[in-house]
Amino acid sequence: xxxxxxxxxxxxxxxxxxxxxxxxxxxxxxxxxxxxxxxxxxxxxxxxxxxxxxxxxxxxxxxxxxxxxxxxxxxxxxxxxxxxxxxxxxxxxxxxxxxxxxxxxxxxxxxxxxxxxxxxxxxxxxxxxxxxxxxxxxxxxxxxxxxxxxxxxxxxxxxxxxxxxxxxxxxxxxxxxxxxxxxxxxxxxxxxxxxxxxxxxxxxxxxxxxxxxxxxxxxxxxxxxxxxxxxxxxxxxxxxxxxxxxxxxxxxxxxxxxxxxxxxxxxxxxxxxxxxxxxxxxxxxxxxxxxxxxxxxxxxxxxxxxxxxxxxxxxxxxxxxx
Amino acid sequence: xxxxxxxxxxxxxxxxxxxxxxxxxxxxxxxxxxxxxxxxxxxxxxxxxxxxxxxxxxxxxxxxxxxxxxxxxxxxxxxxxxxxxxxxxxxxxxxxxxxxxxxxxxxxxxxxxxxxxxxxxxxxxxxxxxxxxxxxxxxxxxxxxxxxxxxxxxxxxxxxxxxxxxxxxxxxxxxxxxxxxxxxxxxxxxxxxxxxxxxxxxxxxxxxxxxxxxxxxxxxxxxxxxxxxxxxxxxxxxxxxxxxxxxx
Numbered sequence: 001x002x003x004x005x006x007x008x009x010x011x012x013x014x015x016x017x018x019x020x021x022x023x024x025x026x027x028x029x030x031x032x033x034x035x036x037x038x039x040x041x042x043x044x045x046x047x048x049x050x051x052x053x054x055x056x057x058x059x060x061x062x063x064x065x066x067x068x069x070x071x072x073x074x075x076x077x078x079x080x081x082x083x084x085x086x087x088x089x090x091x092x093x094x095x096x097x098x099x100x101x102x103x104x105x106x107x108x109x110x111x112x113x114x115x116x117x118x119x120x121x122x123x124x125x126x127x128x129x130x131x132x133x134x135x136x137x138x139x140x141x142x143x144x145x146x147x148x149x150x151x152x153x154x155x156x157x158x159x160x161x162x163x164x165x166x167x168x169x170x171x172x173x174x175x176x177x178x179x180x181x182x183x184x185x186x187x188x189x190x191x192x193x194x195x196x197x198x199x200x201x202x203x204x205x206x207x208x209x210x211x212x213x214x215x216x217x218x219x220x221x222x223x224x225x226x227x228x229x230x231x232x233x234x235x236x237x238x239x240x241x242x243x244x245x246x247x248x249x250x251x252x253x254x255x256x257x258x259x260x261x262x263x264x265x266x267x268x269x270x271x272x273x274x275x276x277x278x279x280x281x282x283x284x285x286x287x288x289x290x291x292x293x294x295x296x297x298x299x300x301x302x303x304x305x306x307x308x309x310x311x312x313x314x315x316x317x318x319x320x321x322x
Numbered sequence: 323x324x325x326x327x328x329x330x331x332x333x334x335x336x337x338x339x340x341x342x343x344x345x346x347x348x349x350x351x352x353x354x355x356x357x358x359x360x361x362x363x364x365x366x367x368x369x370x371x372x373x374x375x376x377x378x379x380x381x382x383x384x385x386x387x388x389x390x391x392x393x394x395x396x397x398x399x400x401x402x403x404x405x406x407x408x409x410x411x412x413x414x415x416x417x418x419x420x421x422x423x424x425x426x427x428x429x430x431x432x433x434x435x436x437x438x439x440x441x442x443x444x445x446x447x448x449x450x451x452x453x454x455x456x457x458x459x460x461x462x463x464x465x466x467x468x469x470x471x472x473x474x475x476x477x478x479x480x481x482x483x484x485x486x487x488x489x490x491x492x493x494x495x496x497x498x499x500x501x502x503x504x505x506x507x508x509x510x511x512x513x514x515x516x517x518x519x520x521x522x523x524x525x526x527x528x529x530x531x532x533x534x535x536x537x538x539x540x541x542x543x544x545x546x547x548x549x550x551x552x553x554x555x556x557x558x559x560x561x562x563x564x565x566x567x568x569x570x
Binding site for chain 1: 411413
């Protein structure tokens with residue numbers, strides 16, 4: 001357990017340092033990667049219970065549009081308040097659709113999440129007067145507890161804000177996965193009948209997981225929206241949701257850090273692929289995915305585990321607990 | 323002695339198959355009851371009905387005088403009626419110890435705890451004690467998938483015991499356990515149950531095990547209870563032996 005804390009601390013110091021040293025454009029990519037990493041973390045969390053969410057853009061867009069409305073209609077500009085509103089919007093949606101989702105498994109769960117996300121997409125595109133349609137909404141730069149950052153430092157401040165929020169959520173998920181409820185998720189994937197025969201409620205465990213994932217996704221959407229300064233319906237289009245699943249597989253499910261690693265690698269991969277092979281970048285990503293599935297089916301994290309095991313015989317694998 | 327569990331006119335059919343027909347049974351507190359009969363006689367169905375896995379077409383199930391008919395397994399489990407399975411129902415992705423700890427967490431009302439770790443010192447100690455009783459302590463940190471069939475079977479029973487049941491239903495607790503270890507395991511199991519005064523029903527095909535460990539035997543045939551009594555008297559009954567147990 002102490003090793004985990006130390007590792008987490010080193011990572012935070014490393015990321016703070018990176019944010020200060022990196023040029024603006026890559027710090028921006030890193031900010032987006034962290035915000036989107038929260039969505040990927042949610043996808044991975046549900047995968048623990050054997051569920052694949054193919055509509056994660058739903059929570060992403062809920063958080064992002066909550067920010068858009070709050071800034072435009074309520075005049076809220078405080079980043080903390082905006083982040084809470086985003087998480088609240090994700091949580092609210094999860095509260096409503098969770099009871100239904102918790103009853104489905106396998107392909108039905110995936111399709112149901114997809115359906116809900118596409119319904120929101122349709123609403124966002126059609127309700128032009130409220131949502132701005134496909135043009136979306138512009139978001140003014142946030143303030144921080146009454147303090148407005150100078151223009152040239154805003155990127156760094158938003159990066160640190162996003163880093164802090166992400167670190168907090170990662171810690172929460174870390175605790176969750178080591179708890180009885182976290183283990184119940186894996187038990188549900190293995191054998192639902194025995195979970196019920198231990199006197200535990202499968203549907204309640206899944207509902208709670210969906211709530212956590214929804215709030216976390218909403219927060220990720222809000223953080224993303226603040227940095228980009230703009231929201232549009234593409235956030236909830238099915239390709240965005242597919243991307244989260246893609247990144248989940250890329251990073252792997254071996255640790256709470258794996259989704260973030262996957263998310264960071266993906267943002268940079270996409271940027272460079274777009275730069276050097278602008279007409280075939282999607283094919284490039286496809287080939288990388290094939291390579292991952294072929295040589296490291298557990299995602300990039302398995303490569304790390306391999307190296308770590310060679311070097312010292314311990315890993316941060318959550319399968320071993322603390 | 324007071325009646326803990328009672329069924330009244332319990333009936334259930336699957337298509338044309340009558341899995342339970344007018345089963346009337348009273349189980350008294352602390353009894354150790356063996357359920358015997360040929361394959362398809364309705365023994366497992368009886369356990370499934372009591373624990374709420376399937377619902378009866380007709381009839382009622384009473385636990386300490388309360389009607390529990392139609393309640394889901396989770397509620398019945400929480401009331402104290404716990405079962406183990408003929409084919410071990412475990413979590414292969416978790417280690418042996420984690421399987422046990424999850425059962426203990428569920429019993430202590432920590433099933434929905436999302437903050438404190440599953441591994442707590444006193445709960446690990448409790449789990450290890452139970453595992454040691456079944457000779458599984460050395461395998462504690464191994465994934466369940468690596469355990470031999472006999473070991474999985476014992477773990478299944480150990481998880482049921484970790485719930486500290488008032489009534490324990492076991493579906494062939496020693497099938498898959500080697501003949502050499504069978505009696506050793508039953509000895510340990512029955513000792514634990516005797517000490518804690520757990521009312522026990524167990525389905526068993528090995529008549530020697532039944533003879534030695536059951537105080538009372540229910541003989542099932544085609545969904546009915548056709549004989550009920552202590553093993554000495556029952557097994558001496560030529561009709562029961564021939565028709566139901568297949569002995570000459």
